[in-house]
Amino acid sequence: MKHIVKLxxxxxxxxxxWIALLETVVPRSYTWLLPVYFIVSLGCYGLLMVGVxxxxxxxxxxxxxxxxxxxxxxxxxxxxxxVDVDYD
Amino acid sequence: MEINxxxxxIIVPTYNERLNIALLVYLVFKxxxxxxxxxxxxxxxxxxxxxxxxxxxxxxxxxxxILLRARPRKLGLGTAYVHGLKHASGxxxxxxxxxxxxxPKYLPSFIRKQLETGASIVTGTRYVKGGGVHGWNLMRKLxxxxxxxxxxxxxxxxxxxxxxxxxxxxxxxLEDVIxxxxxxxxxxxxxxxxxASRKCYHxxxxxxxxxxxxxxxxxxxxxxxxxxxKGLAYLLVTT
Numbered sequence: 001m002k003h004i005v006k007l008x009x010x011x012x013x014x015x016x017x018w019i020a021l022l023e024t025v026v027p028r029s030y031t032w033l034l035p036v037y038f039i040v041s042l043g044c045y046g047l048l049m050v051g052v053x054x055x056x057x058x059x060x061x062x063x064x065x066x067x068x069x070x071x072x073x074x075x076x077x078x079x080x081x082x083v084d085v086d087y088d
Numbered sequence: 089m090e091i092n093x094x095x096x097x098i099i100v101p102t103y104n105e106r107l108n109i110a111l112l113v114y115l116v117f118k119x120x121x122x123x124x125x126x127x128x129x130x131x132x133x134x135x136x137x138x139x140x141x142x143x144x145x146x147x148x149x150x151x152x153x154i155l156l157r158a159r160p161r162k163l164g165l166g167t168a169y170v171h172g173l174k175h176a177s178g179x180x181x182x183x184x185x186x187x188x189x190x191x192p193k194y195l196p197s198f199i200r201k202q203l204e205t206g207a208s209i210v211t212g213t214r215y216v217k218g219g220g221v222h223g224w225n226l227m228r229k230l231x232x233x234x235x236x237x238x239x240x241x242x243x244x245x246x247x248x249x250x251x252x253x254x255x256x257x258x259x260x261x262l263e264d265v266i267x268x269x270x271x272x273x274x275x276x277x278x279x280x281x282x283x284a285s286r287k288c289y290h291x292x293x294x295x296x297x298x299x300x301x302x303x304x305x306x307x308x309x310x311x312x313x314x315x316x317x318k319g320l321a322y323l324l325v326t327t
Contacts, residue, residue, distance in 0.1 A: 003243065004325050005287065046237055053233040058220035060297040067188065067299050074114035083110050083135075083144040 096125040099172035104136045105186040113145050115192040130168040131158045166276045174274035181257045187301040190254040194296045196258040201294050208289040212254035223300030240275040246285045247262040253277045275319030282327050
C-alpha cells in the first residue's frame, strides 16, 4: 500500500471520529475547534523537534584536525609514488 | 575469526576532483586491508585532469583495484551509479562522495554492521550520537534539521538521515531500488532510501562524521528549498 494511501486512511479515520464527536454531548464550539488545535499542536511539535535537534546537533571539530593529518599523510605517500598531488 | 568472502565495489562519481580522488583512494586502501574490494571511478569528463590522476593511481595500486569508467560530460548522479553498477564485480556496492566529506575510515564499520545483522542496506547517519558534522554554520544546520523533521513527519522513512549518500548496498538490492528511482540530485538519495524502506529491505545505520569539503568547490547551489519541497511532495505521493 502506498504511503499516501496510509496517511489518507488515517485522516479519514480521525475525521470520522471528529464528525462523530460533533454529534454527541461534547459542546459543539470545542469540537469545531479541534482540527485547529491539532494543526497548531502539530506545528508546535515540529518547531520543538527542530529546536531540540538544533541544540543537540552532533558536531565533530576534532574530525577536521584528523582529516588534515590524513591528507598530509596521503600526499606524502602518493608524491613518492609519482601521483600528482599538487593543488593550485 | 571467519574470513569475509565478500567483494565490495566502491562507486565514486567524480567531477573536478583531481586532488580529492587521490587522497580518497589512499585512505580507502589504508582502512580496508584484508578486504576484497575495487574502486570504480565514474568521471564525467572533468576538465581539471581528474582522469589523468586516476591513471597514475592505477599504476600504484593496480588496474584491477581501480577501475576508471568515464563518461563524456556531466550526466547526473543517478546515472553515474547505474553506469558504475554495470562494471561492478562485487556482491556488495558502496556509494560515497569523492570530496572526503565521507571518510573511508568508516568503511570497516559499514562492513561489520552488515556482517553482524545480515542487512541489505547499511546507511551512514550524521544525526546520531557518535556521528556529527563539522564546517556547518547555524543556517545550514537549521535547514538540515528542518528538512529532516519535515521529511520524518511526512514520510516515516525508518532512517534518521535521509539525504546522506554514504551507503553500503547488497548489489542485487541496489539494482532493484535504483531501477525504480527517477529523481535527480540529493532528492535521488532520499528516493532511494525511502523506496528501499517501502520494499521492506533490512536497513541498518552506522554513525558517521561529515567534515565539509576541504578542497574544490561544492556542487550545491541554487534554489534548494524549492527543489527539496517538490521532491518531498513527489515522494509523499508516489512511494
